[in-house]
Amino acid sequence: MRAMNMFRDLSAVADLIELCFASTMDNDGQRYVNDMRRASRDDGFLRWASNMTENASMPMTGYVWEEDGRIVGNASLIPFRDQGRRIYLIANIAVHPEYRRRGIARILTQRAMKYGWDKKASALWLHVRDDNPGAIELYQQLGFKEITRRATWVAKTDPPSLPDSDIQIVPRHPRFWLQQQDWLRRLHPDVLGWYRSFNLNSLRPGLMNWLYLLFVDVNIKQWAAICGDRLLATLSWAPRGGRSDSLFAATGIGTDEGGETSAEALALLLIHARRTLPNRSTLSLEYPAGEMTEAFLAAGFTERRTLIWMRAQPATRNDPLRK
Helix, strand or coil, X not given: CEECCHHHHHHHHHHHHHHHHCCCCCHHHHHHHHHHHHHHCCHHHHHHHCCCCXXXXXXXXXXXXXXXXXXXXXXXXXXXXXXXXXXXXXXXXXXXXXXXXXXXXXXXXXXXXXXXXXXXXXXXXXXXXXXXXXXXXXXXXXXXXXXXXXEEEEECCCCCCCCCCCCEXXXXXXXXXXXXHHHHHHHCXXXXXXXXXXXHHHHCCCHHHHHHHHHCCCCCEEEEEEXXXXXXXXXXXXXXXXXXXXXXXXXXXXXXXXXXXXXXHHHHHHHHXXXXXXXXXXXXXXXXXXXXXXXXXXXXXXXXXXXXXXXXXXXXXXXXXXX
């Protein structure tokens, strides 16, 4: 095991990540790997990045396992800030299939954790697929605790037709904001706010926010599902400049007093968005795992993955390499 050298290891690490996660890698993941390969060929970028390891979103810090003249294991560290506190995301924990079940992933993760604690991190985070019980058990043994589960849903090619319903789809009115905000706070918890690339306050109505979005050239669209004067759900769309466009759904749970369900309202909103927006085949959204599954399926979405977000904090550090 040794520290990653971005000048010579970045391309090989990209190859390893692609090999290990090919069966579950989406378009954004493939673009991320390709960006790593391009960066590895850009001497100017690498010289800049060598001085920016504490501020870069690309994995410029981490550890690799080298054997038989090639890199067969990797653990990356990506720094974040949360209200001035340092956080590290341990990512891309990958071991070549021919070298697994030898404890390499454990050693790399422990070393990455030691790096984070040595840098006085307030917390270490990682995420793991819910269908990887071996990795989940390993991270639990190392002191990580599950915080939340998030499912990612992606649109299929052909959107379904809008069914007949008493629920109406209308533009999101400013009077709906307080309820929408309450729903968003539950569905997108502050504990993961450090990781979000999109500020949910951008969905707030008002002249100043509108002027800001106009200045940064972000064209957000928002709709509401209502029955009479009752708000059942909202849906917001934010383009992401070439990546999969993001939807932000907000709704309660269960059945409204008039008998309309939040799931029905959300499904109608999603179908409307798919039939209205450009590049509708690239739409995706993240939602608490296990919630509103029937709505997503009815709207022609498929679950790409469910990630378990896990956190280790100083009080629970049990990494033997810290001693």
